[in-house]
Amino acid sequence: MTWVLVFIVLSHGEVNAEYMGTHDSMTECFTARDLLASQTGGTYPGNYAKGMQAVCIHTPLVHAE
Secondary structure (H helix, E strand, C coil): CEEEEEEEEEECCEEEEEEEEEECCHHHHHHHHHHHHHHCCCECCCECCCCEEEEEEEECCCCCC
16 A cells, blocks of 8 residues: 545635655655645645645555546
């Protein structure tokens, strides 16, 4: 099983979700999630700006590009 990081943005009544990466462990995924928060206008570790959030999802599926 793998962990997928998904970035969610709520804007003007729309919901957008974006695949951000696949990780081998929950720890790796959460580290990437924390970093993404600071890269998108929130603060480290893992505090997202209003209307934004990211989740790590444990799944047997792997993202296919």
